[in-house]
Amino acid sequence: xxxxxxxxxxxxxxxxxxSQDVEGSISTNDxxxxxxxxxxxxxxxxxxxxxxxxxEYQKYQGCELTNLGSAHALAIIRKHRLxxxxxxxxxxxxxxxxxxxxxxxxxxQSTELTDRLDEFLGFPKVDPxxxxxxxxxxxxxxxxxxxxxxxxxVGMKAVIMGVEDDQTEFLQYLNKIGLHLGTPIEVxxxxxxxxxxxxxxxxxxxxxxITIAKQISIKPL
Amino acid sequence: xxxxxxxxxxxxxxxxxxSQDVEGSISTNDxxxxxxxxxxxxxxxxxxxxxxxxxEYQKYQGCELTNLGSAHALAIIRKHRLxxxxxxxxxxxxxxxxxxxxxxxxxxQSTELTDRLDEFLGFPKVDPxxxxxxxxxxxxxxxxxxxxxxxxxVGMKAVIMGVEDDQTEFLQYLNKIGLHLGTPIEVxxxxxxxxxxxxxxxxxxxxxxITIAKQISIKPL
DNA sequence: ACTTTTTTTTAGACAAGTCTAAAAAACGAA
DNA sequence: TTCGTTTTTTAGACTTGTCTAAAAAAAAGT
Numbered sequence: 001x002x003x004x005x006x007x008x009x010x011x012x013x014x015x016x017x018x019s020q021d022v023e024g025s026i027s028t029n030d031x032x033x034x035x036x037x038x039x040x041x042x043x044x045x046x047x048x049x050x051x052x053x054x055x056e057y058q059k060y061q062g063c064e065l066t067n068l069g070s071a072h073a074l075a076i077i078r079k080h081r082l083x084x085x086x087x088x089x090x091x092x093x094x095x096x097x098x099x100x101x102x103x104x105x106x107x108x109q110s111t112e113l114t115d116r117l118d119e120f121l122g123f124p125k126v127d128p129x130x131x132x133x134x135x136x137x138x139x140x141x142x143x144x145x146x147x148x149x150x151x152x153x154v155g156m157k158a159v160i161m162g163v164e165d166d167q168t169e170f171l172q173y174l175n176k177i178g179l180h181l182g183t184p185i186e187v188x189x190x191x192x193x194x195x196x197x198x199x200x201x202x203x204x205x206x207x208x209x210i211t212i213a214k215q216i217s218i219k220p221l
Numbered sequence: 222x223x224x225x226x227x228x229x230x231x232x233x234x235x236x237x238x239x240s241q242d243v244e245g246s247i248s249t250n251d252x253x254x255x256x257x258x259x260x261x262x263x264x265x266x267x268x269x270x271x272x273x274x275x276x277e278y279q280k281y282q283g284c285e286l287t288n289l290g291s292a293h294a295l296a297i298i299r300k301h302r303l304x305x306x307x308x309x310x311x312x313x314x315x316x317x318x319x320x321x322x323x324x325x326x327x328x329x330q331s332t333e334l335t336d337r338l339d340e341f342l343g344f345p346k347v348d349p350x351x352x353x354x355x356x357x358x359x360x361x362x363x364x365x366x367x368x369x370x371x372x373x374x375v376g377m378k379a380v381i382m383g384v385e386d387d388q389t390e391f392l393q394y395l396n397k398i399g400l401h402l403g404t405p406i407e408v409x410x411x412x413x414x415x416x417x418x419x420x421x422x423x424x425x426x427x428x429x430x431i432t433i434a435k436q437i438s439i440k441p442l
Numbered sequence: 443a444c445t446t447t448t449t450t451t452t453a454g455a456c457a458a459g460t461c462t463a464a465a466a467a468a469c470g471a472a
Numbered sequence: 473t474t475c476g477t478t479t480t481t482t483a484g485a486c487t488t489g490t491c492t493a494a495a496a497a498a499a500a501g502t
Contacts, residue, residue: 007458027479038460042480044458044459060481091341100331110325113312228488249449250448250449258490261490265451265489265490266489280450281450281498446500447498447500447501448499449497452493452494453493454492457489458488460486461484461486464481465480467481468480469479471475471477
């Protein structure tokens with residue numbers, strides 16, 4: 001199997017993630033922003049990854065992962081989420097403390113290790129933030145009936161199913177207001193001019209900006 | 222705390238290990254051999270590590286770790302041995318399968334993670350190869366009464382306490398002949414001209430070359 | 443003590459991944 | 473369509489860690 005550097009792996013993961021929100025190819029600039037680097041650096045890397053058949057790239061046309069590239073990205077995401085699960089379930093870390101450590105652990109090379117860890121954790125389906133964990137074969141079991149909180153309609157009753165994991169402060173804020181996976185909520189109000197949304201949870205009212213509401217996914221009841 | 226690259230960490234660990242067998246300073250050539258690299262590369266790195274006060278180095282005089290350098294080396298060794306213990310105790314790896322994976326895991330940066338892993342494992346004193354695990358404070362609890370099998374005298378009865386961990390083939394060989402930590406043995410014969418040694422274990426006789434006998438430590442009964 | 447051998451350092455080069463500055467291509471608005 | 477803006481690429485440079493080849497220092501033998 002093709003051996004990749006950490007940097008190459010991080011690019012693949014970033015492209016994969018961006019591709020989930022967008023149709024078609026990913027622009028150099030978007031990728032540069034995601035990677036917190038310069039567009040010129042991205043161009044260099046795209047050439048290299050294209051050379052290795054991990055993505056398709058043509059000058060000025062952005063890039064798109066090949067099946068090979070997607071498989072690699074999924075393997076890294078699998079490792080990331082399994083390690084996060086390990087840290088929370090076995091070592092009692094909070095969900096706001098594990099992202100950075102998992103960013104390192106996801107680069108450990110050993111399929112055997114990954115699969116044994118999976119077994120040790122009892123083959124979890126989702127990580128501590130509700131994100132689905134790809135299986136050994138790279139397949140993600142579809143998480144049914146989920147929508148973003150930002151898309152919910154007034155009056156809807158639902159349960160918190162997932163949150164974005166990459167901003168520690170955001171997760172700490174959710175801790176502070178007592179929002180966890182599985183928390184039942186009801187949508188009380190939505191302001192059309194700024195998209196902010198008011199919900200009730202645990203008999204309290206909380207208001208979220210559109211930015212926050214887009215980072216929380218729920219399952220309507 | 223000072224942030225080190227993986228390469229810097231590997232050098233510190235190698236110097237620390239070499240220092241345990243030798244009095245005084247470590248030569249550039251010995252270090253180059255240990256690191257499987259060229260002497261010129263070592264010289265460059267020594268300059269850099271000296272600049273960071275991790276070791277003392279003067280041209281043509283070899284190097285010696287400072288207290289700061291030793292502390293870093295011990296932290297890495299602590300991580301390595303804790304991860305090996307995790308892999309064997311929790312994920313059911315064999316002792317011959319964990320070294321390479323632990324070589325990667327030892328570079329994960331998070332003291333919190335290390336300490337929680339330590340606790341999760343029940344604060345083990347030794348790793349799966351019998352090597353002592355440095356504590357949070359960097360102290361190694363002295364492993365009492367151990368000698369190398371190569372130093373044992375004929376007629377001595379003893380128990381296997383530790384083996385070198387860095388050669389997979391060696392460990393596989395030990396597996397094959399059924400030698401484990403805790404195995405009781407008796408020294409039957411020693412040949413002075415080549416140092417080879419014959420022992421009995423489990424009612425069988427096994428002969429070891431001097432090279433192997435130096436990689437096994439025992440506790441005389 | 444002098445010469446030879448070994449060890450160690452220096453000098454210059456390279457690959458990976460990044461940067462800045464400038465050029466080229468694509469996009470968009472009138 | 474054409475001009476200005478934005479995006480993307482190229483060119484050249486820097487850093488880290490490595491290498492080879494050659495010079496310098498230390499060690500060893502006679």
